[in-house]
Amino acid sequence: MAIAPTIPLDQPGAHHGFLRLPYSRDDSAWGSVMIPISVIQGGEGPTALFVGGNHGDEYxxxxxxxxxxxxxxxxxxxGRVIILPALNAPAIAAGTRTSPIDRGNLNRSFPGRADGTVTQKIAHYVASELVPLADLVLDMHSGGKTLDFVPFAAAHVLPDAAHQEACAAAMRAFNAPFCAMMLEIDAVGMFDTEVEAQGKTFxxxxxxxxxxxxxxxxxxxxKGVHNLLHHMGILPGAPKIGPSQMLDMPDGACFTFAQVGGLCETLVDLGAPVQAGQxxxxxWPMGASGVAPTVYTAGLDGILISRHFPGLIQPGDCLAVVGVPVAG
Known part of the structure; x- marks a missing residue:
């Protein structure tokens, strides 16, 4: 059986229910994964799809x-607002980035598969049934248990200039303290990539x-979700806009990765300025005393917009990210 909503997606009023995903398991032969969904619909107008809990440790x-x-x-x-506050419901329940059912990373599983794992089925339903309904899609993230960020909204550089500007305008309307034209380490399988490929504002x-x-x-x-509703004309009035610093992430020099594991000592606080080579x-090595630490430096001038959060780090983990302040 396919995922089925327990509420209408196209009727006026406020409707609260679930996306029911059949999932047969040892403790429930005819069980289901229940994904909360609300649909709020008023008069004629655009549709916004708002998603949280793509990763289960981001709140x-x-x-x-x-x-x-x-x-x-x-x-x-x-218009209409489709709200999925806990898209990866199994991961939300477990407080983990990936699903405890199949270890799937939902944000690397798009466009998914109708006959795939639980995580792939969630991705497939969203990509094939919900994104086509939307004019604008918001996917809300934070750093989870392993990263910390200055608070920013982001859009991506896209092949079509008009599409990119629609996304950038919505990013600015969200009005986080920072805005970033974001460079992804690996965009394959991301919700972002799927939504943008469908031509939607993201x-x-x-x-x-x-x-x-x-x-x-x-x-x-x-504030950001209400601002986007004002920006789309779903709510009357204008967004409430305060100061916001625009950031660029021009290339891979933004990222610093650990090559050794050990005790992580951050030398620069989030939001502080850095220079290339700083x-x-x-x-620090965990198994010895009197041994010098491995020092990691910034790849370009800017400000520190992300850092590794836990006290311990493994080889290959992202240590720090630098963004470049720009006007506009």
Whole structure:
């Protein structure tokens, strides 16, 4: 059986239910994975698809979107808002980045498979059934348990200039403290890539990290989702726009990766300026004393926008990311 919604996706009013994904397992032969969904529909207008919990250890999206589902009045909007606050429901329940069912990373599983694993089936349903309904898609992320970020909304450089500008305009409307034209390490299988390939306006975020959410980061998320509804004309009025620093990620020199494992010492705080060649972290060997650490440096001038969060690091882990402030 395919994934089936327990609520209508195209009826006026506020509807709250689930996407029911049949999943036969040892403790429930005819069991299901239940993915929460809300659809708030008012008068004629565009459709926004808002997603949180793509990764299960990132919490600003799940909190802000549950609040939106509870409080958004269908009589006050022109259009439709489809809200998935816990898209990777098994991972959300476990507090893990990947699904405990199949170890699938949902954000590397698009466009998915109708006959695949649980994670692939979720990706396939979203890509084939929900994204085509949307005019704008927001996928809310933070750093999870292993990274921490300055709070930013992001868009990508795209082949079509008009499509890129539509995404960038929505990114600016979200109005996080930072905006980034984001360079992905590996875009294959990402939700971002699927949505953009379908020609939809797409915005993503990184709103903090460390496997938790703060009052500040949730406040940014709440403001951002309402701003996007104003930007789309789904809610009346204009977005509430405050200061936001634009960032560029021009190439792979933005990223610094650990080549050895050990005790991670961050030398630069998030948001602080750095120069190319400046030391940004040291990794101390765990099994010895009196041994010098391995020093890692920034690849370009800018500010530190992300850092490894846990105290221990493994070879190949991302240690630091530098973004370049730009005007505009």
């Amino acid at each position: 600003e999206g799940p909190i802000a979107l549950r609040d939106l589902a509870l409080t958004l009045d269908p009589g006050a909007i022109e 915005v993503t975020t990184e709103l903090g990290g460390g496997g938790t959410a703060t009052a500040a980061s949730v406040g940014i998320a709440r 030391s940004v972290a040291r990794v």
